[in-house]
Amino acid sequence: MNRITLRFTLNGMNIALETAPNKRMLDVLRGDLGQTGTKEGCAIGECGACTVILNGEPVASCLITAAQMQGAQVLTIEGMSETLIGRVLQDCFVEGDAVQCGFCTPGFIMSAYALLLKNPHPTREEIREAVAGNICRCTGYIPIVNAIEQAGIKLRS
Ligand code: FES
Ligand code: FES
Incomplete structure (x- = not known):
């Protein structure tokens, strides 16, 4: 299966991990990085429970792929709380x-x-x-x- 090295900053920390490029951002955050404050509701971009900040803009992380996170600045509820x-x-x-x-x-x-x-x-x-x-x-x-x-x-x- 196609894999990429995904590099981005999460709440100000540099992250590098191997992942499938089409993996959902929501799964990278919750599953790979333990950011379980980000919730999954509808999984189709309609409820907003999975909202995180990507390069300064709120996005539905259930609709974003890992490939779209490459080089990005990501803020989750865990980082925002600080x-x-x-x-x-x-x-x-x-x-x-x-x-x-x-x-x-x-x-x-x-x-x-x-x-x-x-x-x-x-x-x-x-x-x-x-x-x-x-x-x-x-x-x-x-x-x-x-x-x-x-x-x-x-x-x-
Ligand atoms: S889980 Fe509902 S918008 Fe993403
Ligand atoms: S869905 Fe229960 S507080 Fe908003």
């Missing part, structure tokens, strides 16, 4: 009851992180647009939008 924006977002999700079963939460937080990185003053409409690719079956979305809005306010103060 950042100021990440810690504030996580606190606001907990304080704002934006987490119930929690399965969708890493994906929402990654999308919110990408938003706040580029736009520290998002409107509620911009927040809704940023998480439009994330599905939650529990919270009804309003607490999630509130939590992201609150995180933006805290980060600015």
Whole structure:
């Protein structure tokens, strides 16, 4: 079977591993690298549970191949948790009851992180647009939008 040496940075660390080029990014991250905070929901790019940051943009890792990760900078929920924006977002999700079963939460937080990185003053409409690719079956979305809005306010103060 065709194999490649995949080199990229994961949460700032240099990674090199042998893998099939068509292996899903989600499987490289969860299976090969133990990044189990990234969840698999639909596996067809519709739920957002598998969202990670690839070269600064949120992507559905179930739709990305290992070959597309070559030379990239990848941030997962584990790495994001070490950042100021990440810690504030996580606190606001907990304080704002934006987490119930929690399965969708890493994906929402990654999308919110990408938003706040580029736009520290998002409107509620911009927040809704940023998480439009994330599905939650529990919270009804309003607490999630509130939590992201609150995180933006805290980060600015
Ligand atoms: S598991 Fe990737 S979008 Fe649902
Ligand atoms: S908190 Fe359960 S799916 Fe969102």
